[in-house]
Amino acid sequence: MTWETVIGLETHVELATRTKIFCSCTTEFGGAPxxxxxxxxxxxxxxLPVLNEKVLEFAVKAGLALNGSITQHCKFDxxxxxxxxxxxxxxxxxxxxxIVRDGEVTITWGDGNHKTVxxxxxxxxxxxxxxxxxxxxxxxxxxxxxxxxxxIEIVTEPDFRxxxxxxxxxxxxxxxxxxxxVSDCKMQEGSLRCDVNLSVRPAxxxxxxxxxxxxxxxxxxxIARAITYEAKRQIERIEEGKRVIQETRRWDENKDxxxxxxxxxxxxxxxxxxxxxxxxxxxxxxxxxxxxxxMPEMAEAKRDRYQAQYGLPAYDAQMITSQKALADFFxxxxxxxxxxxxxxxxxxxxxxxxxxxxxxxxxxMKLSPPTLARLIALVKEGKLNRNTAVxxxxxxxxxxxxxxxxxxxxxxxxxxxxxxxxxxxxQVLAENPQSVSDFxxxxxxxxxxxxxxxxxxxxxxxxxxxxNEALRAALAE
Amino acid sequence: MExxxxxxxELGKAIQTGQVSPAEAVQAARAAIAAHQGENNAFxxxxxxxxxxxARTLTAGKAAGSPLWGxxxxxxxxxxxxxxxxxCASKILGDFAPPYDATVVEKLTGAGAVSLGKLNMDExxxxxxxxxxxxxxxxxxxxxxxxPGGSSGGAAAxxxxxxxxxxxxSDTGGSIRQPAAYCGVTGMKPTYGTVSRYGLIxxxxxxxxxxxxxxxxxDCAAVLDLIQGxxxxxxxxxxxEYGNLLASLTGDVKxxxxxxxxxxFGEGLDPEVRKAVLAVADVxxxxxxxxxxxxxxxMEYVVPTYYIIACAEASSNLSRFDGVxxxxxxxxxxxxxxxxxxxxxxGFGREVQRRILLGTFVLSTGYYDAYYKKAxxxxxxxxxxxxxxxxxxxxxxxxxxxxxAPRLGESLSDPLKxxxxxxxxxxxxxxxxxxxxxxxxxxxxxxxIGAQLxxxxxxxxxxxxxxxxFQLETDHHxxxxxxxxxA
Numbered sequence: 001m002t003w004e005t006v007i008g009l010e011t012h013v014e015l016a017t018r019t020k021i022f023c024s025c026t027t028e029f030g031g032a033p034x035x036x037x038x039x040x041x042x043x044x045x046x047x048l049p050v051l052n053e054k055v056l057e058f059a060v061k062a063g064l065a066l067n068g069s070i071t072q073h074c075k076f077d078x079x080x081x082x083x084x085x086x087x088x089x090x091x092x093x094x095x096x097x098x099i100v101r102d103g104e105v106t107i108t109w110g111d112g113n114h115k116t117v118x119x120x121x122x123x124x125x126x127x128x129x130x131x132x133x134x135x136x137x138x139x140x141x142x143x144x145x146x147x148x149x150x151x152i153e154i155v156t157e158p159d160f161r162x163x164x165x166x167x168x169x170x171x172x173x174x175x176x177x178x179x180x181x182v183s184d185c186k187m188q189e190g191s192l193r194c195d196v197n198l199s200v201r202p203a204x205x206x207x208x209x210x211x212x213x214x215x216x217x218x219x220x221x222x223i224a225r226a227i228t229y230e231a232k233r234q235i236e237r238i239e240e241g242k243r244v245i246q247e248t249r250r251w252d253e254n255k256d257x258x259x260x261x262x263x264x265x266x267x268x269x270x271x272x273x274x275x276x277x278x279x280x281x282x283x284x285x286x287x288x289x290x291x292x293x294x295m296p297e298m299a300e301a302k303r304d305r306y307q308a309q310y311g312l313p314a315y316d317a318q319m320i321t322s323q324k325a326l327a328d329f330f331x332x333x334x335x336x337x338x339x340x341x342x343x344x345x346x347x348x349x350x351x352x353x354x355x356x357x358x359x360x361x362x363x364x365m366k367l368s369p370p371t372l373a374r375l376i377a378l379v380k381e382g383k384l385n386r387n388t389a390v391x392x393x394x395x396x397x398x399x400x401x402x403x404x405x406x407x408x409x410x411x412x413x414x415x416x417x418x419x420x421x422x423x424x425x426x427q428v429l430a431e432n433p434q435s436v437s438d439f440x441x442x443x444x445x446x447x448x449x450x451x452x453x454x455x456x457x458x459x460x461x462x463x464x465x466x467x468n469e470a471l472r473a474a475l476a477e
Numbered sequence: 478m479e480x481x482x483x484x485x486x487e488l489g490k491a492i493q494t495g496q497v498s499p500a501e502a503v504q505a506a507r508a509a510i511a512a513h514q515g516e517n518n519a520f521x522x523x524x525x526x527x528x529x530x531x532a533r534t535l536t537a538g539k540a541a542g543s544p545l546w547g548x549x550x551x552x553x554x555x556x557x558x559x560x561x562x563x564x565c566a567s568k569i570l571g572d573f574a575p576p577y578d579a580t581v582v583e584k585l586t587g588a589g590a591v592s593l594g595k596l597n598m599d600e601x602x603x604x605x606x607x608x609x610x611x612x613x614x615x616x617x618x619x620x621x622x623x624x625p626g627g628s629s630g631g632a633a634a635x636x637x638x639x640x641x642x643x644x645x646x647s648d649t650g651g652s653i654r655q656p657a658a659y660c661g662v663t664g665m666k667p668t669y670g671t672v673s674r675y676g677l678i679x680x681x682x683x684x685x686x687x688x689x690x691x692x693x694x695x696d697c698a699a700v701l702d703l704i705q706g707x708x709x710x711x712x713x714x715x716x717x718e719y720g721n722l723l724a725s726l727t728g729d730v731k732x733x734x735x736x737x738x739x740x741x742f743g744e745g746l747d748p749e750v751r752k753a754v755l756a757v758a759d760v761x762x763x764x765x766x767x768x769x770x771x772x773x774x775x776m777e778y779v780v781p782t783y784y785i786i787a788c789a790e791a792s793s794n795l796s797r798f799d800g801v802x803x804x805x806x807x808x809x810x811x812x813x814x815x816x817x818x819x820x821x822x823x824g825f826g827r828e829v830q831r832r833i834l835l836g837t838f839v840l841s842t843g844y845y846d847a848y849y850k851k852a853x854x855x856x857x858x859x860x861x862x863x864x865x866x867x868x869x870x871x872x873x874x875x876x877x878x879x880x881x882a883p884r885l886g887e888s889l890s891d892p893l894k895x896x897x898x899x900x901x902x903x904x905x906x907x908x909x910x911x912x913x914x915x916x917x918x919x920x921x922x923x924x925x926i927g928a929q930l931x932x933x934x935x936x937x938x939x940x941x942x943x944x945x946x947f948q949l950e951t952d953h954h955x956x957x958x959x960x961x962x963x964a
Contacts, residue, residue, distance in 0.1 A: 039575075039576065039577055042802070043797050044575065044576075044577075044803075045557065045563070045565075045570070045573070045575065045678040045679075045797070045798075046555075046556075046557040046563075046575065046577075046579060046675065046676040046677055046678045046679070047577075047675065047676075047710075048674060048675050048710060048711050048712065048713075049712070050709065050710060050711070050712045051712060078793050080792075080793050080796060080840070082796065082799060082817055084799075084801045084813070087797060087801075087802055088796070088797045089793075089796030089797050089799060090793050090796060142801070142802075269841055269842045271792075271793070271837065271840035271841060271842075271845075272840075273789060273790075273793070273840050273845070273849060274853075276681075276682035276683035276713075276790055277679075277682050277712060277713065278712050278713075279712055279713055
């Protein structure tokens with residue numbers, strides 16, 4: 001029998017606000033334990049949460065970008081459960097009136113495949129703290145730094161049929177949220193986490209099978225592997241005549257397998273009820289209109305524009321818009337006078353190469369657009385040749401150094417004195433009579449050798465084209 | 478000058494004019510506490526030394542804008558005071574000293590208040606008699622065999638006994654007004670949202686509100702002027718014009734339309750209470766008000782609605798007391814669940830556990846719709862009934878409680894009966910309205926009777942002014958319990 005895998009996702013995304021959702025503590029990652037918290041985010045008696053308006057704004061923007069409908073009268077609810085990482089013993093979340101409902105995202109993957117994924121809802125909530133278990137002391141320590149860090153949870157309908165589609169959706173989600181500036185979506189810092197709901201059914205069936213939930217998958221690779229594993233596990237069970245049990249499963253990265261955590265029968269009753277400490281939020285049409293106006297140009301629009309306005313090939317437009325920081329970098333460089341195709345080449349070649357060699361993200365890059373624009377200008381003006389320019393690039397990349405100063409300091413300016421070039425060529429020919437006669441005997445390779453000799457004599461600073469021409473002329477004499 | 482006989486405003490004036498120093502006032506309070514604490518147990522923590530030290534730093538010159546500069550007072554023990562034990566009268570918070578002040582504490586401190594300490598109460602403000610305290614029951618200064626009412630029983634008793642000139646209590650279902658009535662003092666629950674709840678350890682967040690207990694409506698107005706106002710730390714606090722209640726008290730009630738809900742004067746009401754409360758209407762009529770009886774047919778629903786909502790919120794609010802982060806923790810436990818179970822079973826008293834269990838039940842899957850959701854719907858109906866009443870009347874006059882102070886121990890044996898006696902006060906919280914409780918006479922046993930005036934939302938001035946008019950005409954509020962003065 002052929003089987004179909006049916007997948008729905010719950011994705012938690014940390015919002016990139018400076019401060020927490022209900023107090024003014026920093027959201028900065030890390031920090032010594034319990035240094036980024038206060039009486040409010042640790043739920044001390046008598047304290048009250050006050051909603052950070054930036055959180056609402058970011059959630060609404062995300063909702064608009066995901067084509068959702070915004071709940072203009074929305075509320076927070078309490079989700080009650082006891083656990084030491086949750087100091088109030090309830091999480092402030094949204095159940096009854098989430099901020100966004102009924103969105104959709106179009107994803108593309110593989111060789112031109114595409115589909116629309118429905119977003120069931122998007123809601124705002126607070127993150128919990130972190131427990132650190134110390135097996136030596138047999139102790140558990142609580143670190144409340146993450147308590148109250150703002151999250152949005154984005155819940156899709158069960159619209160995915162493969163790991164490929166899931167990854168395409170997550171890439172798209174990441175791109176969208178980064179473009180909006182509402183999250184940096186760093187998986188390694190936990191700012192994008194995924195729960196995967198998965199079931200299988202005979203191909204062609206309309207009914208959903210019994211699903212399992214895999215929690216806290218923290219890399220695209222883990223997600224893809226967990227999906228593949230879990231689908232196979234469920235199919236095997238069914239083919240063996242066993243039932244799939246509705247349960248939560250944990251993905252073990254090292255063992256490359258999922259393991260049962262708790263079954264539905266032991267599911268908690270969260271006793272949700274409306275949060276009385278936060279008044280309902282009424283979102284005006286004017287507020288929505290303002291946020292619409294503030295929505296940035298998204299990746300797709302940029303791709304189209306780069307091709308139309310700058311004449312970039314589709315491939316270049318795709319590469320440069322893959323990260324918002326790169327696209328911004330490109331646009332600023334062009335705005336400073338760089339020729340768009342030149343800027344694109346530098347970004348796709350040297351910039352991406354430099355980043356990948358250093359395992360950096362574009363947004364963390366030190367190199368600034370004025371520096372690259374200057375480098376491109378120097379090449380264009382014939383003051384640097386392309387090869388020397390690459391050397392300068394490498395030298396200034398890490399600290400965004402001064403291009404002109406570096407060129408001057410190392411005497412790298414291109415030799416544009418044609419007299420000197422001709423003089424040098426003559427000398428090279430005189431020193432290499434064998435090569436000259438080889439060339440004249442039709443050995444084109446000898447020409448390359450002579451060019452190399454001349455460039456070396458000119459310390460690599462000459463314009464290769466000028467050297468070529470001078471050599472041809474001299475050999476023709 | 479017999480300081481403990483003065484109202485808070487009178488003492489404030491004497492301080493401003495230099496007749497009395499803040500330190501002398503603190504000494505008088507300290508002597509009164511020393512004389513009465515042993516019998517009425519109104520305080521959990523007395524901070525007399527710190528109060529004296531602070532009083533000495535207060536110079537009368539800074540009193541401008543605060544008519545209560547230098548006047549000794551105290552806070553109910555569920556209001557956070559930095560560095561001072563704030564236990565909610567519970568074992569579970571027995572060693573909890575918050576690292577922050579409640580907004581009301583900050584505001585009053587800035588206005589020259591001198592706190593003598595923390596007042597006893599029902600554990601976590603759950604109760605109507607102040608007998609559920611881990612630190613022992615509070616006793617009524619008018620009759621030490623009787624309860625002072627609750628949950629702000631320590632606050633009412635301390636003011637009645639002349640130990641402080643005013644106190645800040647909290648009122649979730651009558652916890653300021655009912656003990657004020659039982660102890661013969663004036664207490665006001667302001668409109669929900671006019672006093673910041675920041676630093677009030679929550680019982681039921683949507684109903685809790687802090688307010689003053691003092692010796693007159695004018696004193697209450699003076700205190701409210703100092704503590705009301707929008708607070709950026711409390712999302713439910715309301716913007717608005719604050720700070721001119723005292724200045725606006727004219728005692729003029731000409732044309733004031735008073736509604737008397739017949740439903741609050743029916744079965745179960747003590748005839749002496751009925752008579753004394755209705756006499757208030759006559760006095761105000763004498764000053765030009767009009768009085769009319771009307772029907773408020775929601776009264777039979779108010780008590781169950783209140784207990785469902787209050788307990789539901791409490792079950793969640795009190796979950797943080799789990800022995801993990803602060804407060805008391807059980808000593809021997811096997812694992813995490815055992816730690817939670819033992820800490821909470823041993824740390825909370827019976828009444829608190831009863832309400833947590835009730836609240837947990839009504840929020841559970843399968844019961845939510847039948848209880849909690851229905852209660853929210855009924856709450857909306859109750860609010861609407863009051864809104865409609867206020868289309869016709871400026872204030873409503875009701876008893877505060879169907880009876881005068883019960884004997885100690887009498888109520889705890891029958892919790893349902895105790896809950897039902899909250900009928901006159903809980904709808905005011907459900908509808909978020911201002912309500913004032915003030916003395917209107919003594920019953921045959923010499924126990925104080927309280928009357929309640931209820932106003933529309935943000936009608937705080939109207940109810941204060943009507944109570945003030947009554948107090949200009951009568952001297953019930955000037956009665957003090959026998960032996961109520963400091964030596």
